[in-house]
Amino acid sequence: MTEVRGDGAAAPSDAIVFFGATGDLAKKQIFPALYRLVAEQDLSVPIIGVARQGWQLDQLKGRAVESLKAHGVAAEGAAFNQLMQLLRYVDGDYNDPATFAALRHELGTSRHPLHYLAVPPSLFSTVAAQLAKSHCADGARLVIEKPFGHDRVSARALDAVLLRYFPEESIFRIDHYLGKEPVQNILYSRFANPVFEPIWNRTYIHSVQITMAEDFGVDDRGRFYDETGAIRDVLQNHLLQVLAVLTMGPPTGEENEAERDQRADLLKAVRPLDPAHVVRGQYEGYHDVPGVRAGSTVETFVAVRLEIDSWRWAGVPIYIRAGKRLPLTASEVLVIFKRPPRETFGEIVPAYSGHVRFTLSPDVSVGLGVRVKAPGERMIGRDTELILSRQAGEDRPPYQRLLGDAMRGVGELFTRSDLVDAQWRIVDPILDNVCPLYLYAAGSWGPAEAAEMIGRDGPWRNPNPGGTG
Numbered sequence: 001m002t003e004v005r006g007d008g009a010a011a012p013s014d015a016i017v018f019f020g021a022t023g024d025l026a027k028k029q030i031f032p033a034l035y036r037l038v039a040e041q042d043l044s045v046p047i048i049g050v051a052r053q054g055w056q057l058d059q060l061k062g063r064a065v066e067s068l069k070a071h072g073v074a075a076e077g078a079a080f081n082q083l084m085q086l087l088r089y090v091d092g093d094y095n096d097p098a099t100f101a102a103l104r105h106e107l108g109t110s111r112h113p114l115h116y117l118a119v120p121p122s123l124f125s126t127v128a129a130q131l132a133k134s135h136c137a138d139g140a141r142l143v144i145e146k147p148f149g150h151d152r153v154s155a156r157a158l159d160a161v162l163l164r165y166f167p168e169e170s171i172f173r174i175d176h177y178l179g180k181e182p183v184q185n186i187l188y189s190r191f192a193n194p195v196f197e198p199i200w201n202r203t204y205i206h207s208v209q210i211t212m213a214e215d216f217g218v219d220d221r222g223r224f225y226d227e228t229g230a231i232r233d234v235l236q237n238h239l240l241q242v243l244a245v246l247t248m249g250p251p252t253g254e255e256n257e258a259e260r261d262q263r264a265d266l267l268k269a270v271r272p273l274d275p276a277h278v279v280r281g282q283y284e285g286y287h288d289v290p291g292v293r294a295g296s297t298v299e300t301f302v303a304v305r306l307e308i309d310s311w312r313w314a315g316v317p318i319y320i321r322a323g324k325r326l327p328l329t330a331s332e333v334l335v336i337f338k339r340p341p342r343e344t345f346g347e348i349v350p351a352y353s354g355h356v357r358f359t360l361s362p363d364v365s366v367g368l369g370v371r372v373k374a375p376g377e378r379m380i381g382r383d384t385e386l387i388l389s390r391q392a393g394e395d396r397p398p399y400q401r402l403l404g405d406a407m408r409g410v411g412e413l414f415t416r417s418d419l420v421d422a423q424w425r426i427v428d429p430i431l432d433n434v435c436p437l438y439l440y441a442a443g444s445w446g447p448a449e450a451a452e453m454i455g456r457d458g459p460w461r462n463p464n465p466g467g468t469g
C-alpha cells in the first residue's frame with residue numbers, strides 16, 4: 001500500500017523502473033517524456049531500465065541519445081547530462097527471480113518505486129508476480145500500458161492477478177488520450193463556460209460524430225496490429241474515453257475520484273454495440289505488411305453507431321469512426337445541433353443547423369458552426385464556423401503529464417478497473433469476425449458501407465485541418 005504522508009498526500013515515487021527499456025515505446029515516448037520531466041520538473045530519482053536483450057548500461061544510454069535526437073533534443077546540456085546520470089540498467093529474463101533480485105539491489109533505499117510495464121501484455125502478470133515475490137512491489141506503484149486485456153473476460157482475469165499484488169489506488173492504467181491537452185480542452189471548455197451545459201442534451205443535440213483519421217498504415221507494427229485491429233487498438237480505449245469526456249456529467253464534490261466517477265457512469269450507460277450498426281474495413285495492401293497473417297480479417301477501419309441509455313442522451317445517435325490509410329491525419333469531435341423547430345424564413349434548411357467542433361489534431365481548436373444571413377434582400381443564409389480558439393498541436397507530450405501524475409500518485413487521468421470493464425462491455429459483442437469486413441482503397445475515407453450506415457444522420461463530416469466549416 002502506498003504510504004500517505006502526514007499532510008494526507010501520497011508519498012512521491014522515489015525511483016522509476018521501466019520494463020521494456022530497449023523497446024519501441026521507450027524509444028518513441030518514454031525517453032522524451034523522462035527528458036522533459038528532468039528539464040521542466042527537475043526529476044532527480046534513479047531511472048532504471050529493465051530488458052532482456054543482453055545489453056549494458058552504455059547501450060541503453062545510446063538508445064536514449066538516439067530517441068532524444070529523433071525528438072530534436074541534442075546530446076548536451078544540463079538536463080541531458082542529468083538524465084544520463086540518473087539512468088541505470090538491469091538485464092535479465094522476466095521469469096527469472098535473479099533479474100528481480102538484481103532490480104531490488106539496484107533500487108537501494110527506494111521505498112516507493114514506480115514500475116512502468118512497457119512490455120507485451122502477455123508479460124504483465126509474470127512481471128507483477130515477480131515484483132511482489134522480490135519485494136520490489138512493496139510501497140510501489142504500477143503503470144500498465146494498453147491493451148488491458150483482449151476482451152472483457154481476459155481484462156477481468158488480468159485485473160484479478162494485478163490486484164493480488166497491488167491495491168487499485170496503486171495501479172495506473174495508461175490511456176494516453178486522457179493525458180492529451182486537446183482532450184483536457186474538451187472537459188475544460190464544457191465546464192468552464194455556462195453556455196454549453198444547458199444545450200448539451202437530447203433536446204438540442206441531433207447527433208455526435210467522432211473521427212480519428214490516420215493517413216499512415218500499419219507499417220512496422222504488423223505482428224502487434226494483426227492481433228489487435230482498430231476496435232481494440234483505438235475504439236475500446238482512446239475513442240470511448242473521448243466520448244466519455246464529451247458526454248459525462250459535471251464532476252461534483254471534492255473527492256479526487258469525482259471526474260473518473262462521471263466518466264465511469266457515462267461508460268456504464270453506453271449500450272453494448274449492435275453488430276448491425278458496425279462497419280469494419282481493411283485497406284487494400286494490408287496483407288503485404290510484414291507480420292500480418294495470410295488471409296487476415298483484422299480491421300484497419302471501424303465505424304460504429306452508439307447509443308447512451310441516459311435521460312440526457314436517449315435517442316441521440318453517436319457515430320465514431322477510426323481508420324488507417326485514410327486521406328489525412330486528423331482527429332475531431334463534432335456535436336451537431338438540431339434544426340430550429342420552425343423554418344421562419346422558409347428557405348431550405350440543411351439537415352442540421354449548427355455545431356460545436358473540437359479538433360484534437362493536428363491543431364487544437366474549438367469552433368462554433370452557425371448559420372448567418374447571406375448579404376442581399378432575401379432572407380437566405382449560409383453555414384459558417386467561428387473559431388473560438390485555435391492553438392498549435394499539443395506541446396506537452398501526454399506521457400510526460402501521465403508519468404509525472406503517476407509519480408505523485410494522482411490517478412484522475414488514468415483508467416480505473418470499472419472503466420476498463422465498462423469499455424470492454426461496449427465492444428465485446430463486435431470483437432473478431434462478428435461483423436463483415438469490407439476492403440477500401442488506401443487514401444479513401446473507408447468502405448462505402450460506412451456512409452450507408454450513417455444514412456440520413458449523415459453525411460460523415462471529414463476533418464479539414466486549418467480550414468473552416
Ligand code: BG6
Pocket residue numbers: 214233234361
Ligand atoms: C496508439 C495506437 O495507442 O494510438 C496507434 O496503438 C495509434 O495505432 C495511436 O496510431 C494514435 O495516437 P496519437 O497520439 O498519435 O493520436
